[in-house]
Every structure is written in C-alpha cells, then in structure tokens.
Amino acid sequence: MRHAEAFWEVRHEPGRQVVSLGVAVTLTAVSIDVALVGRLTLFFDLCFVVTCLGLAALVRRRDFYLVAVLPPLLMTTVFGFVALVARPAVADPRDSLLQAVVSGVATHGVALFVGYAICLGWLAWRLHREGEAGVVEEIERELGQSAG
Template sequence: MTRTGAFGQAGQEPGRQVVLLGVALTLTAVAVDVLLVGSLTLFFDLCFMALCLGLAALVRRQDFYLVALLPPVLMVAVFAFVSLVARDAIADPRDSVLQAVVSGVATHGIALFVGYALCLGWLAWRLHRKGDLVSELEHELGQPAR
C-alpha cells in the first residue's frame, strides 16, 4: 500500500507554490494574532519559525535557493503590508512605514534568526543526506566537480 498525503509529498513542491504557501500562512498567523491580541506576539514568532522549517521540508531540490532566501524577504514583505493596514500591530501608529517595518523586524529578530537557521539547516541536511555536501552543492549550482 502506498502512502499519500502531506508526508508522502514532502520535498516535491515547486518553489512558487512553496513561496505562495509561505505568504498565505504568514498572513494567516498575523491575522489570527492581531484579531485575538491586537499586536504580534510570541504566537506569531512560533508560527514563523515552524513555517520556515516546514517550507524547507516541502520544497523540491531544484528550488532550494528560492526557499533559502525566503525567510528574511517574507518577514520584511509581511511587515511592510502590516505597516500599511495595521501599523499599531508592530509599531507606534505615528511611525512611518519604514520605521514600522524596521521596528517589527527588530522586535521579531530572534524569530527571524531562528527561523532562518532552521530553514538553512534543514536544506543543508537534505543536501547532505544524499551524499557528499560539497559535490551536491556543486551539482546544484551547475558547476563541474573539480
């Protein structure tokens, strides 16, 4: 009997779909946190860290680089959006958009660091479990092994 479902599809999703899923789930975590508490809390941080790990597990090998760059871009983009629609959730309402984004990233910097480390670590583990990490990276980059 073959296994189908979420775990059966791990590591097979195209990069574009993984990015869209990341945006949707991050905005969902923001919406839930803002609706329940009125600002971004530890709930958002934990969701973001888990999301970074999950996205690294879902993406196919050909799109590793897209997901490897995703966590900081995702956080800045989401905070830019939040600063336009609910600035008081991440900063002082009188702050400019740029100030609100910087304030949000600074406030949730530990979650960004941990989420990014989890994402990159999981991607590196996926490369390493197939064989020699250096030769796998050279293969992924399209450069011949020396």
C-alpha cells in the same frame, strides 16, 4: 521496495507554490494574532519558525535557493503589509512606514534568526542526505508527471 515517506521527506513542491504557501501561512498567523491580541506576539514568532521549517521540508531540490532566501524577505514583506494596514500591530501608529517595518523586524528578530537558521539547516541536511541519488529520483519523478 521503497518505504513510505515521512512528512519531513515530502520534498517535491515547486518553489513558487512553496513561496505562496509561506505567504499565506504567515499572513494567517498575523491575522489570528492581530484579531485576538491586537499586535504580534510569541504566537506569530512560533508560527513563523514552524513555517520556515515546513517550507524547507516541502520544496523540491532545484528550488532550494528560492527557499534559502525566503525567510528575511517573507518577514520584511509581511511587516510592510502589516505596517500599511495595521501599523499599531508592529510599531507606534505615528511611525513612518519604513520605521514601522524596521521596528517589526527588530522586535521579532529572534524569530527571524531562529526560523532562518532552521530553514538553512534543514536544506543543508537534505542536501547531505539526498546526495546525487535524490537529484536522479526527482528528475525521474518530474519527467513521469509531465508524461502522464
């Protein structure tokens, strides 16, 4: 008999969907923070760390690599976008685009480090825990979905 999966065991989402979710959640956190405070604060940092953990929990095993490289790319891309549309939220308004992105990443570097470490740690834990049986179950689930 198979037990019910806990929320952290939901591990079957395709990589592209997980990346889209990460971008959406991160931009939502940015929007809320900028709307309420006018700049990125600890709220954004905490949301980013939780997002990194959630993405590592959701992605299917064969897309681990995509999520393993996502946190720094996600933060840099989002800060690039924010620097284009609301530069004062991440840097001095007179800074160049590149300088604003570097400022944003440097200012929120602890969140990036913690989020990245948690993401990689969770993926490693899943690899260890699932072993080869997890791969077989995932392939069976994928084949069953495509046939049905």
